[in-house]
Amino acid sequence: MAATTIAANASQGSRRTSFEVWRGDAGGGAFRTYEAEILEGMVVLDALHQIQKEQAPDLAVRWNCKAGKCGSCSAEVNGRPRLTCMTRMSDLPDDQPVRVEPMRTFPLIRDLVTDVSWNFEVKKKVRPFRARPPDADDGTWRMDQRDVDRVMEFRKCIECFLCQDVCHVLREHHYHDSFVGPRFLIYAAALEMHPLDTEDRREDLRRDYGIGYCNITKCCTDVCPEHITITDNGIIPLKERVVDHAYDPLGKLVQIVLRRGKKE
Amino acid sequence: MAVHQVHEYDVLVIGAGGAGLRAAVEAAAADVRVGVVCKSLLGKAHTVMAEGGVAAALSNMDERDNWQVHFADTMRGGQYLNNSRMAELHAQEAPARVRELEAWGALFDRTPDGRILQRNFGGHAYPRLAHVGDRTGLEMIRTLQDHGIHAGLDVHMEVTVTRLLKDGQRVAGAFAYDRERGRFLVFQAGAVVLATGGIGRSYRVTSNSWEYAGDGHSLAYQAGAELMDMEFLQFHPTGMVWPPSVRGILVTEGVRGEGGVLRNSEGRRFMFDDIPEAYRPQTADSEEEGWRYTQGDKNARRPPELLTRDHVARMILREVREGRGSPHGGVFLDIAWIKGRVRDGAGHIRRKLPGMYHQFKELAELDITEESMEIGPTTHYAMGGVRVDADTQMSSIPGLFAAGECAAGLHGANRLGGNSLSDLLVFGQRAGKCAAEFACAQGESYVPDDQVRQAEADALTPFKRKASDSGENAFQIQSDLQDLMQDKVGIIRSPDLLAEAIEEIVTLKRRAAAVAVTGNREYNPGWHTALDLENLLTVSEAVTRAALERRESRGAHTRDDYPGKDSDWGTVNLVITKGEDGAMRLRRERVPPLRGDLKAIIEEIG
Numbered sequence: 072m073a074a075t076t077i078a079a080n081a082s083q084g085s086r087r088t089s090f091e092v093w094r095g096d097a098g099g100g101a102f103r104t105y106e107a108e109i110l111e112g113m114v115v116l117d118a119l120h121q122i123q124k125e126q127a128p129d130l131a132v133r134w135n136c137k138a139g140k141c142g143s144c145s146a147e148v149n150g151r152p153r154l155t156c157m158t159r160m161s162d163l164p165d166d167q168p169v170r171v172e173p174m175r176t177f178p179l180i181r182d183l184v185t186d187v188s189w190n191f192e193v194k195k196k197v198r199p200f201r202a203r204p205p206d207a208d209d210g211t212w213r214m215d216q217r218d219v220d221r222v223m224e225f226r227k228c229i230e231c232f233l234c235q236d237v238c239h240v241l242r243e244h245h246y247h248d249s250f251v252g253p254r255f256l257i258y259a260a261a262l263e264m265h266p267l268d269t270e271d272r273r274e275d276l277r278r279d280y281g282i283g284y285c286n287i288t289k290c291c292t293d294v295c296p297e298h299i300t301i302t303d304n305g306i307i308p309l310k311e312r313v314v315d316h317a318y319d320p321l322g323k324l325v326q327i328v329l330r331r332g333k334k335e
Numbered sequence: 336m337a338v339h340q341v342h343e344y345d346v347l348v349i350g351a352g353g354a355g356l357r358a359a360v361e362a363a364a365a366d367v368r369v370g371v372v373c374k375s376l377l378g379k380a381h382t383v384m385a386e387g388g389v390a391a392a393l394s395n396m397d398e399r400d401n402w403q404v405h406f407a408d409t410m411r412g413g414q415y416l417n418n419s420r421m422a423e424l425h426a427q428e429a430p431a432r433v434r435e436l437e438a439w440g441a442l443f444d445r446t447p448d449g450r451i452l453q454r455n456f457g458g459h460a461y462p463r464l465a466h467v468g469d470r471t472g473l474e475m476i477r478t479l480q481d482h483g484i485h486a487g488l489d490v491h492m493e494v495t496v497t498r499l500l501k502d503g504q505r506v507a508g509a510f511a512y513d514r515e516r517g518r519f520l521v522f523q524a525g526a527v528v529l530a531t532g533g534i535g536r537s538y539r540v541t542s543n544s545w546e547y548a549g550d551g552h553s554l555a556y557q558a559g560a561e562l563m564d565m566e567f568l569q570f571h572p573t574g575m576v577w578p579p580s581v582r583g584i585l586v587t588e589g590v591r592g593e594g595g596v597l598r599n600s601e602g603r604r605f606m607f608d609d610i611p612e613a614y615r616p617q618t619a620d621s622e623e624e625g626w627r628y629t630q631g632d633k634n635a636r637r638p639p640e641l642l643t644r645d646h647v648a649r650m651i652l653r654e655v656r657e658g659r660g661s662p663h664g665g666v667f668l669d670i671a672w673i674k675g676r677v678r679d680g681a682g683h684i685r686r687k688l689p690g691m692y693h694q695f696k697e698l699a700e701l702d703i704t705e706e707s708m709e710i711g712p713t714t715h716y717a718m719g720g721v722r723v724d725a726d727t728q729m730s731s732i733p734g735l736f737a738a739g740e741c742a743a744g745l746h747g748a749n750r751l752g753g754n755s756l757s758d759l760l761v762f763g764q765r766a767g768k769c770a771a772e773f774a775c776a777q778g779e780s781y782v783p784d785d786q787v788r789q790a791e792a793d794a795l796t797p798f799k800r801k802a803s804d805s806g807e808n809a810f811q812i813q814s815d816l817q818d819l820m821q822d823k824v825g826i827i828r829s830p831d832l833l834a835e836a837i838e839e840i841v842t843l844k845r846r847a848a849a850v851a852v853t854g855n856r857e858y859n860p861g862w863h864t865a866l867d868l869e870n871l872l873t874v875s876e877a878v879t880r881a882a883l884e885r886r887e888s889r890g891a892h893t894r895d896d897y898p899g900k901d902s903d904w905g906t907v908n909l910v911i912t913k914g915e916d917g918a919m920r921l922r923r924e925r926v927p928p929l930r931g932d933l934k935a936i937i938e939e940i941g
Contacts, residue, residue, distance in 0.1 A: 114580055136381070136384055137581075138581070138584045191376075210438075219444065222442065223467070226442065229383070
């Protein structure tokens, strides 16, 4: 097709770059060096595919959409957690090899692929959405766009788990049993602030999701490829809700009185 | 026989995109055991890429909209090769399926009075697409996924099915491998729902991810089911063309719905140059009228940029071929121009199209609020698929169902934007319900040992060859196939090239049969690609043979030797089956006749 030919011819000025790619499994492994030809606009995932096609067909890489929308190709590039499909080669220093290794917070399966199944188990623990009764006779709801917009930021999450990877509570302290990690705090925030949701997760957040472990170092916000302000817009407001709920006797009294008032 | 993991279910769903998850949720609601197999991690399926919205005649924006108009639009878009019963069910049930998602937690953008906001899209008479910015697919799949994990589904992630197993005529389960460890799994099931999506990976330039290798199409075909309408492959008019590594990535039709316009290198709105007769009465006369339409003026008619995708793609290709294209072989899509027309223009664009803003900023270093995008056609969607019963979604094999993109019928010769998300909800629900009923009524099936042994042997064959025995690398064969399909079975098709393509597919099949794999079975992409080749080659052959057979141009199928529509072909679907000798057979079938009341709707609405 014409489009293909023209575009292929237009890409000139390639260079070769070397890559140090982690190869191995849970039993051990090492960085192996490969070279790839870099063309304009290429991302790290393109280079990994080129290496796979030409030099290492069994190089394990997890990927899907290659457009930053599915969150499958998470890895660490030059020590930083990133989506390899959104990491442009032109943004990396060209005078040193590009180092690509798997996410460290999850058990390694092989090469760049880790076992992220823990995340899917954690999600099941979060109390599911429960809608208030419909507002209209036809079974539908009325919502203000501003209320939708407020949680939209959290609902953009593509579940790449880079925030989980970088979070020191998980990465260094391995509190996987008592802390759900930034992804699921944001998930809880999306549900708590959902305009229709009627569930109360404040006690769960404190007791089961371990929100107290987060000491707001904002590393998660820093690596989020969707630019979700995880800590400031999600976790901190949740922490405030939890604190208000758990340690505010006056507020509780007022609530009890108000509730009684409503019942009457 | 080696001992494999064996799982027993009443309903096995293959695929966990929108259709698969909706089917699984429905089957689980019938209180049967449901297994879901997905090729990737849960929630990563291609549905996340759907941007523009889900079409449903909620009539929140225009009280003139109703299911009859949606039905007529779908039939006109499909050039009347659609299964009219499917188009009827789809239009009638889509609103309930969308509202149900909202009850499960999905959030859509709102009208000023708080109802679901709907946007304009090509071929839809009224604003009909419920959406959330330009990430509607993510919202839908996440809602279904999160609803599903509390519905008692058993999900097998990163598992690929390589064979359907049969008990006599009836489907009995599936044979699969798990990606991570390379172990084999046997699924025994009373009913199987195929929801594997499309076939885009057989082309070089595609909006689809690697998973879309035509698995469901091929599994069904190999098991003896019928495929239909395979010549109709939608090339989405607006894919990215630059830089090369992102070529094919989708640029949502929502850009045009929000007022974006197409221009050639001379700055001309070339879409005004050629408007098909059937759409002329509904198309704007002037740029001004087109703009008013995108801003909700009910008296204005749609701009020609919002004509059906097949037509827009051909028009773009014509500009490129006649030398009026953009520097990298596409044309220009301009949304930045609306800045002069709306308040806080740049902010407005970023709010309406956040994903597109982000995508171009990060992948092409281009600010869409300032500059035009370069776009061109990209392989996007298979209208063709497994031939199913309209009401139940069951194929010609008892117990084997198909829903979503891998099923045929709803879209005919060309799908309207937004109708795929509604398709997968409506027919996912129906397939799940009917599969559960089938499994309950028919009871357990028996999985024959010899089929499992054969499936295992087939899956391991590539390891038995060594590269030194002239066995080839699977990636190279896949890449050659992609070039072949791109160059010879593209948007505009000529009989000589199609005939050559059929011969070359035969050669590629021979090469695929000798493919060699290195390494071991754990997470080995070389092996996985080798196993995908059979599916890719099967669907490529089906597309090519059907394209050679249909001697006319209609919808997404354009022949340079038969540039016009042919009334005889206008009542024919091409059906493909596997012959007893293993060769592909093609036959013509009459399109099911329109029921009188449906015919009246079309005649009235036009």
